[in-house]
Amino acid sequence: MSLLRRIRGWIFLNDPTWSEEKRREQVLVRRLDVFFMIYAAFSSIVKWLDQNNVQNAYVSGMQEDLHLYGNELNYFTTYFNIGYTIMIPFSVYLMNDWIRPNIWLPTAELLWGIATATFAAVHTAKQVYGIRFVVGFFEGTAWPGIMVLLLSWYTPSEAGKRIAIYEASTYIGSMWAGFLQAALYRNLNGAHGLSGWRWMFVVNAIIPIAFAGYGYIGIPGYPNRPNRWAFWLRDVDVETAQLRMKRIKRSLPKGWSWKAVKSLVTGPHNWLAWAFGLLGGQGTVGTRYFNLWLKSLKNADGSKRYSVEKLNLIPVASAGISVVSLLTLMSLSDRFQVQWPFILFCLLIGLTFSSVLAVWEIPDSVRFASYFIMSIPTVFADLQIAWYGTLLAHSAEERSFMVAFGVVSMYCLNAGVPLSVWPATEAPHWRIGWKYSASCWAGAIVLFFCLVWYERNSKLLRARNAIAQDDEASANDQIESDDRFDSKTPVGEEDQPVPAPVVLRE
Numbered sequence: 001m002s003l004l005r006r007i008r009g010w011i012f013l014n015d016p017t018w019s020e021e022k023r024r025e026q027v028l029v030r031r032l033d034v035f036f037m038i039y040a041a042f043s044s045i046v047k048w049l050d051q052n053n054v055q056n057a058y059v060s061g062m063q064e065d066l067h068l069y070g071n072e073l074n075y076f077t078t079y080f081n082i083g084y085t086i087m088i089p090f091s092v093y094l095m096n097d098w099i100r101p102n103i104w105l106p107t108a109e110l111l112w113g114i115a116t117a118t119f120a121a122v123h124t125a126k127q128v129y130g131i132r133f134v135v136g137f138f139e140g141t142a143w144p145g146i147m148v149l150l151l152s153w154y155t156p157s158e159a160g161k162r163i164a165i166y167e168a169s170t171y172i173g174s175m176w177a178g179f180l181q182a183a184l185y186r187n188l189n190g191a192h193g194l195s196g197w198r199w200m201f202v203v204n205a206i207i208p209i210a211f212a213g214y215g216y217i218g219i220p221g222y223p224n225r226p227n228r229w230a231f232w233l234r235d236v237d238v239e240t241a242q243l244r245m246k247r248i249k250r251s252l253p254k255g256w257s258w259k260a261v262k263s264l265v266t267g268p269h270n271w272l273a274w275a276f277g278l279l280g281g282q283g284t285v286g287t288r289y290f291n292l293w294l295k296s297l298k299n300a301d302g303s304k305r306y307s308v309e310k311l312n313l314i315p316v317a318s319a320g321i322s323v324v325s326l327l328t329l330m331s332l333s334d335r336f337q338v339q340w341p342f343i344l345f346c347l348l349i350g351l352t353f354s355s356v357l358a359v360w361e362i363p364d365s366v367r368f369a370s371y372f373i374m375s376i377p378t379v380f381a382d383l384q385i386a387w388y389g390t391l392l393a394h395s396a397e398e399r400s401f402m403v404a405f406g407v408v409s410m411y412c413l414n415a416g417v418p419l420s421v422w423p424a425t426e427a428p429h430w431r432i433g434w435k436y437s438a439s440c441w442a443g444a445i446v447l448f449f450c451l452v453w454y455e456r457n458s459k460l461l462r463a464r465n466a467i468a469q470d471d472e473a474s475a476n477d478q479i480e481s482d483d484r485f486d487s488k489t490p491v492g493e494e495d496q497p498v499p500a501p502v503v504l505r506e
Contacts, residue, residue, distance in 0.1 A: 024240045032153055032220065035232050037162060039211075039218035040146050043109065044169035046208045047142050050116050050135060051080070053204050054128070057119075057197035065195060072125045078415070079129045080136035085411045087140030092404040095145060096397055097255045102227035105145050106215025109208050112138035117205030120198040144407060148400045151389045152222050153241060155248055156337040160386045164330035167382055168323050222396075224252040250389060253396040260397045269454050270402060272447055273384075273391065277406045279444035280380045282413065283350045285422065286357070286430075286437045287378065290371045291315050293428035297364065321375040329379050330386065339387040340452055346377035347448060351441035358434035381406075391455055 013026050054062075054076050062068065091108075095101045115134040122128050150162050189196030221227035223241035245252055254260075264270055294314060297305040306314065329342045353370040356362065385403060392399040421436050 024236060025244065028237045028240045028244075029154070029158060031232055031237060033162075035218050035230070036149070036153070036220050037165060039215055040150070040162075040166050041169040042211055043105075043142055043146065043215070044166050045172055046109070046211060047139055048170045049204055050112060050208065051139060053116075053200060054119075054132065057200055060197045060200070061189075061195050062197045065197075066123065066125060066128070068125055072128070075125070076128055076132050080132040081411055081415060083133040083136030083138075084140040085408045087137045088144055088404045088408050089401075091141035092144060092148070092400045093256065095141075095148070096253050096400060100221050100225060100227065101145055101149060102216065102219035102221045102229065105141060105219055106212040108138040108141045109215060110212035113205045113208035113212060116201055116208070119201035120194065120205075144400065144404045147385055147403050148396075149219070149222075151250075151385075151399060152245070152252060152396065153220060155244055156386075156389060157334050159389055160330035160332075160334040160339070160383075161327075163382050163386055164326045164379075167326055171319055171323055222253050248393070250393040251396050253400075256397055260395060263395060264398050264401055267398070269391065269451065269458075270398060272451050272454065273388070273402055274406060274409065276444055276447040276451060277381065277384055278409055278413065279440045279447065280347070280350075280377075280384065281406075281410045282417070283354060283437050283440040283444060284374070284378050284380065285414070285418065286354065286433055287318070287371065287374050289422060289427060289430075289433075290318060292424070293367070293371065296428040318372055318375045321372060322378045325376045326379045326382060330382060333383060333386060339383050339390070340448070340455075343380065343383045343387065344445075344448060346380045346383065347441055347445050349373065350377040350380070351438060351445065354434050354437040354441055358438050360429055360434070391451065 013023060013030060015023075018026065055073070058068070058073055058076075063073075066072075091104070095104055112135050115131055115138065118131055119128070122131065146166060147163070150159055150166070154162055186196075188194070188199040191199065194202075217227070217229050217231065219227060220230050220233050223238060223245055226233055226238045242252070291311055291314075294306055294311055295304075299305050329345070333339045333342050353373050356370045357367065357374075360367075384406075388399050388402060392402060421432050422430055426433075
């Protein structure tokens with residue numbers, strides 16, 4: 001019966017065992033989950049749709065209609081990535097100093113939705129290049145912006161699950177994209193003189209344009225700069241959010257200054273975290289080529305082992321493992337309010353099974369299992385973002401920059417490294433690929449222990465400083481007390497006993 005009361009108390013937020021402070025926190029978190037996380041999840045789905053709709057359109061008639069028989073599809077991705085990487089650092093600066101995130105994020109979504117609609121009227125590859133750059137430019141603000149906001153409102157016991165929900169939404173977007181394109185092609189191909197792939201861009205544009213309107217009220221802003229249009233965010237919620245961040249000693253945005261820039265550039269932990277993120281991210285790249293290995297497998301008679309349908313379905317199981325890993329490890333990190341043990345788990349899994357694949361001369365069943373298990377450490381980047389909430393608690397500006405800089409650096413590396421490390425011509429047995437992956441995981445483990453050592457030393461240093469400040473404050477109070485005592489003591493009578501104070505009755 002007690003358990004039922006507790007469940008009912010959690011549902012209705014009136015558990016009698018809660019203190020008033022905890023009840024206010026639970027109300028705040030519930031409101032954030034209902035209003036903000038709905039926007040975050042749908043924004044992730046829409047972003048994935050608009051980021052990958054060109055690939056779906058390409059195989060649905062776009063190639064033939066626009067006479068794309070060269071490397072145009074690769075260039076579509078290249079121009080998108082250029083716009084994406086330019087926007088990310090620019091966006092972080094804007095949201096910290098110039099434009100509130102509750103204005104900038106939905107406005108950017110509105111603009112990339114409008115740009116998406118113009119795909120329906122293109123007739124040349126060059127037109128697609130320009131539009132893809134614009135879409136990438138405005139989409140570049142979404143992921144880092146949402147991550148920074150999550151770390152500004154949720155505590156270490158809450159942020160992991162919300163990051164996991166946001167990331168898991170991308171998998172929903174990838175599945176929805178295929179179903180949506182199939183339905184549009186089946187029902188609208190040729191309607192009003194437009195091909196099915198053109199209708200896909202029209203419908204894809206309507207979704208972000210309509211949803212951007214909700215963003216103006218669904219995004220809470222920062223706790224110290226709340227969204228005035230968010231009717232659901234009360235004054236008591238804002239006060240509670242600020243007290244929560246103060247309690248966990250997590251700084252809120254103050255705006256960029258020379259002091260913040262100096263701390264960012266000279267802080268060794270920032271460089272360690274940046275290199276650590278790059279190495280871990282590079283370690284997971286090989287999982288993208290699972291289907292190339294599957295395609296190379298043949299039966300004893302020389303026929304292909306898997307049909308085209310199976311080649312597309314088997315990697316779905318790998319994506320499922322990634323989702324389960326994401327939700328499980330991020331939830332555990334919330335439960336124990338610590339990320340580094342789960343990051344270490346990912347690093348060890350990555351090193352072990354990338355080393356197995358680097359050997360290569362192993363049974364196909366072992367390779368199969370290794371590829372699947374390598375889907376587990378793909379949660380590494382999300383755990384690292386959650387860790388930033390603790391590791392970089394002292395500066396919101398450093399947190400936002402490190403999130404953005406890590407994404408930009410990874411995009412830049414992925415633009416060139418796969419050409420020499422994972423060339424398609426060497427598939428399925430890459431000369432460098434899995435050796436490179438294992439080396440990245442090994443290097444990330446070394447940097448990981450450096451970061452853990454730095455975090456622990458920083459905590460000890462902060463604790464000592466806090467004790468020193470308390471001691472200094474106590475000493476100052478004692479000096480002030482002595483000064484007051486000395487000022488009332490007659491000259492030459494310092495050694496005489498002080499008479500007891502006389503208390504007058506009223």
